[in-house]
Amino acid sequence: MPASLDGPGGAQFLEYAAMSNAVENHALGTDVLSMAPAEMLAEYRDNPHRVRRHRVVREGGRIVARAMVTLRPHLPGNGAHLMVDVLPAHRGRGIGATLLEAAERIAVDAGAPVLKVAVAHSAVSGGDRIASPTGFGDVAAHDDGVRFLTSHGYALEQITRISLLELGSAPELEAPAPPDHRVVTWVGPTPSAWIDDLAALRTRMSTDAPSGALVELEDPWDAARISEHDERIAGSGRTALTAAAEHVPTGALVGFSELLCSDAAAVAIQEDTLVLREHRGRRLGTLLKVATADLLRTHAPGVETVVTWNAEENRPMLDVNEAMGFRAIGYEGAWQRRL
Ligand SMILES: CC(C)(COP(=O)(O)OP(=O)(O)OC[C@H]1O[C@@H](n2cnc3c(N)ncnc32)[C@H](O)[C@@H]1OP(=O)(O)O)[C@@H](O)C(=O)NCCC(=O)NCCS
Structure with a gap:
């Protein structure tokens, strides 16, 4: 290369x-x-x-x-x-x-x-x-x-x-934070206070998203990997917009959602969204997606569309995305051959 x-x-x-x-x-x-x-x-x-x-x-x-x-x-x-x-x-x-x-x-x-x-x-x-x-x-x-x-x-x-959201025609969703949680957001590299929590969430992401019978082992993240990831994004002219859910009584992050955008493009890419199992069912997923959409409007006003990839069986995530106005534009197959 x-x-x-x-x-x-x-x-x-x-x-x-x-x-x-x-x-x-x-x-x-x-x-x-x-x-x-x-x-x-x-x-x-x-x-x-x-x-x-x-x-x-x-x-x-x-x-x-x-x-x-x-x-x-x-x-x-x-x-x-x-x-x-x-x-x-x-x-x-x-x-x-x-x-x-x-x-x-x-x-x-x-x-x-x-x-x-x-x-x-x-x-x-x-x-x-x-x-x-x-x-x-x-x-x-x-x-x-x-x-x-x-x-x-x-x-x-x-x-x-593969689904696409036209921001101009997206409905505004209301998602009040549940009593024990609050949303924190950042633009660009992960703030040092959240690096360890985010590393734990990214590790969980590697096994918590539905993957059918695909071989998916836990992929561990640590602070150094977060830094390398953040530097790679910034070094290629992209900006990460992140919203995370803090569980206030413990001070720990229990979910996050991340968008990538770049000055050169009118399309933002939805990266990971995760709410830890034990905190699901409180509309935190919707809250995080609404928060990242707000970050887009404020920090990337040139972005017109968002693209996201979801497993077709991932009904909870598809429900959130469909309510936001995402519509399918195509499909990927995940294939496997065991040796
Ligand atoms: C899938 C893809 C890579 C195949 O590329 P390709 O060069 O056409 O592949 P091949 O020529 O080896 O095989 C394609 C067909 O041509 C046939 N073929 C190969 N050589 C041939 C020849 N000399 N004369 C006639 N037919 C031939 C093959 O038997 C095969 O037939 P089939 O579709 O009935 O099984 C191409 O279609 C592509 O880029 N698709 C989009 C990306 C993609 O789906 N990639 C696959 C994921 S790895």
């Missing part, structure tokens, strides 16, 4: 980013999820908790396909995430199969016991469908990615709904 977009290797990375965005835009029929190259570069560069390996195929000098392998060296049992993208005009000639084989080899050599894929599928209804074993959601059997993954031995494990 290049050190920067305008240094050596920067032009090649820009081409790589455009190619990867083009494949996702083609599947979803919108470019609303296109990632800015600077943000992609920040997420693709190795960090202490995530390493990524890339392969590209060129034809006529242009990048037409790529494979990416994501490994978490501190959590080998969690396996590897793979991604293969082939530009539509270059499909059906074995490029995908060759890249998948290369990606799987990298993962197997790294000792991964399970291979996982999360990918946007074409948002068409009707026709033959493959149902999620969770009982919630399905995908079109004729989608290129669905055919490819099933024929290479991957099993569909879960459907993720």
Whole structure:
């Protein structure tokens, strides 16, 4: 990976980013999820908790396909995430199969016991469908990615709904704080007073979100990891807007919700939202989402839309989002192959 977009290797990375965005835009029929190259570069560069390996195929000098392998060296049992993208005009000639084989080899050599894929599928209804074993959601059997993954031995494990909120037409929700809780908010890096609490919440997030039969081990966070994460976000021109719920009698944070926005984009990305199990059912989820929407209006007035990803079986979170005005724009499949 290049050190920067305008240094050596920067032009090649820009081409790589455009190619990867083009494949996702083609599947979803919108470019609303296109990632800015600077943000992609920040997420693709190795960090202490995530390493990524890339392969590209060129034809006529242009990048037409790529494979990416994501490994978490501190959590080998969690396996590897793979991604293969082939530009539509270059499909059906074995490029995908060759890249998948290369990606799987990298993962197997790294000792991964399970291979996982999360990918946007074409948002068409009707026709033959493959149902999620969770009982919630399905995908079109004729989608290129669905055919490819099933024929290479991957099993569909879960459907993720991608939803979008147009802020201009969003209803204003009322969510009074329950008696023992109050909302705290911050913009940018995590205040030092909350770092340990947030690390505990992010650790819980790794296992508390519904994940069907996907292998998901607890992914521990500490203060150093929070700092690295916050620096990476800020270093790529993004700002995190965070609302957290404090349980006043204990002084501990028991939930949080985080949005990422950037000066360059009119779209904000909803990142994690979590309310610890023992504090659920008090409308804290709604309270946190309303608080982050308020932060957006104050600190990022250029943002027009928010995008979020939720497991199709995650009714409590979908209820909150639907009440806020989020509507589905597409679906991702979470696939897995145990080795
Ligand atoms: C899925 C994807 C990577 C496949 O790329 P691809 O280069 O078309 O893959 P392949 O050519 O190896 O295989 C695709 C089909 O072409 C067939 N094929 C391969 N070589 C062929 C050849 N020489 N002649 C005719 N058919 C051929 C394969 O048998 C396969 O057929 P099937 O769909 O009936 O199973 C591509 O469609 C894509 O980028 N989709 C969007 C992203 C995605 O879903 N990625 C998968 C997640 S990892």
